[in-house]
Amino acid sequence: MTTLTDGRPARANLVLASLILVAAVANLNLAVANVALPDIGKAFDASQTSLNLIAVGFSLGLAASVLYLGAVGDRYGRKTLLVLGMSLSVPASLLAGFAPNEQVLFLARVIGGLSAGMAYPTTLALITALWSGAGRTKAIALWSSIGGGLSALGPLVAGALLEWFFWGSVFLVTIPLAVIALGMTLWLVPSHVNESTDSVDHFGGMVSVVFVGALVLGINFLPIDGMKTTAVISLGVAVVAGIVFVLRQMRARNPLYDLHVAARRIFWVAAVAGIVVFGTLMGVMYISQQYMQNVLAYDTLEAGSAALPAAIVMVLVAPQSAKLVEARGARFTLLCGYVAILLGLAVALLLWDESTSYWAIALGFMFLGAGVGLAGTPASHSLTGSVPVSRAGMASGTADLQRDLGGAIVQSILGALLTAGYTASFTATVAATPQAASVSEQTEAALEKSFAGAVNIAERYPQYAQQIIGAARSAFLDGDTRAYTAAIGIVLIGAVLVFFVFPKRDEERALLARYQAEDESSEGAVRNV
Secondary structure (H helix, E strand, O other), X not given: OOEOOOOOEOOHHHHHHHHHHHXXXXXXXXXXHHHHHHHHHHHHOOOHHHHHHHHHHHHHHHHHHHHHHHHHHHHHOHHHHHHHHHHHHHHHHHHHHOOOOHHHHHHHHHHHHHHHHHHHHHHHHHHHHHOOHXXXXXXXXXXXXXXXXXXXXXXXXXXXXXXXXXXXXXXHOHHHHHHHHHHHHHHHOOOOOOOOOOOOOHHHHHHHHHHXXXXXXXXXXXXXXXXXXXXXXXXXXXXXXXXXXXXXXXXXXXXXXOHHHHOOHXXXXXXXXXXXXXHHHHHHHHHHHHHHHHOOOOOHHHHHHHOHHHHHHHHHHHHHHHHHHHHHOHHHHHHHHHHHHHHHHHHHHHHOOOOOXXXXXXXXXXXXXXXXXXXXXXXXXXXXHOOXXXXXXXXXXXXXXXXXXXXXHHHHHHHHHHHHHXXXXXXXXXXXXXOHHHOOHHHHHHHHHOHHHHHHHHXXXXXXXXXXXXXXXXXXXXXXXXXHXXXXXXXXXXXXXXXXXXXXXXXXXXHHHHHHHHHHHHHHHHHHO
């Protein structure tokens, strides 16, 4: 298959559909766990921290591997990684669906993330290699909007399954999609398109895996009593690994992550902007699904369908985002997205309580969907447009990190704040009750570890069930207030960065032209050596 003169591959629509379907497997796997968390918590009597890790496990595996595997795909074949990733996702989903305990479930989620790390970055790398000009912007907009829409639809699919089947069914639903995506990949996707012949920095790749893994685990362990030493060690390992990675990339002949390209203003600001946008979406989806089931007593289908407005608005807005990028530039479009996200977070913080009606839930999700739909395209487009095609894997890997590292970090931060707020509130409630002296340490620990733990205690002591559940709901709201407040702060910092540092439209176009000229000159010099 060859690229046509109009900047589109042959059978362009089918090729794009196959790439989007591969991405859909990853996007759905990212999203389906959230709705099942209350059921998983009850099944395993899991702590809030265990639920945090299960929720973030897929993002952890994907974020840790995405840079390394993106470079491997650039060198050894992007189609090969697509095939391997879709093949591995099937046993990973089976292991998750039938996990006997929370530890195995977490491991299965990480393996699923690694399988997505093989396939997901390759989809955007191939779009970058096969499309050019305005066609590439439109292809990325479709890839981004449908992917984001599926992430928002994931809770609906999971909620419907949980009405009829056990909690593990949410992890099995992507298996048919993975099989179809595998077949379409083998049939439609070209084997070699603008791939690199440079050697891969395997040492740098392994260090990057350690860096991301240690960082995410450290954030999750930090708020847990008795785990602070482990958290500090993990974060220390992350700092050391980060320093080693940067030094390695400065000295490596063929760096995994080209720091010269990464230092380009359009590239690094877009990378940070995307981390804020997608991380906030994933963090809010994680908390809101538990809020709707635990506090509002929605069943799984109601909770899953409640997020549908986000998916609808996201898909409707994203094509307009592509037009806005062309007309007004990435900076303006990103800032519009940030404003919408802030409005959604403000609704969640101010209006989502124990008596919230659905219109307030829908309004918050609509603003979030509009924000991600607006900001997703410029964040990804700016990354891919500011690197040479031979480094498409680096750009696509960074675009995936926007979602996955952003999701893992922001979701971990918000989850840690939710856990800390819940525990502190319930501890204060228990201490203030007249029966505090009669509450055993074991019972108190169960009440404070998670909402699921409080439900289990309420079932054992039905005479106190109303008070226990009421206190658990109040504690959860105290925790999510901390989380949403932090999310607003994160988004405001991102908006300030974009406003003051990202170039306006004309300067952005001039910089992109300069980057392209530099890359062509550099590649020409290499060919003449």
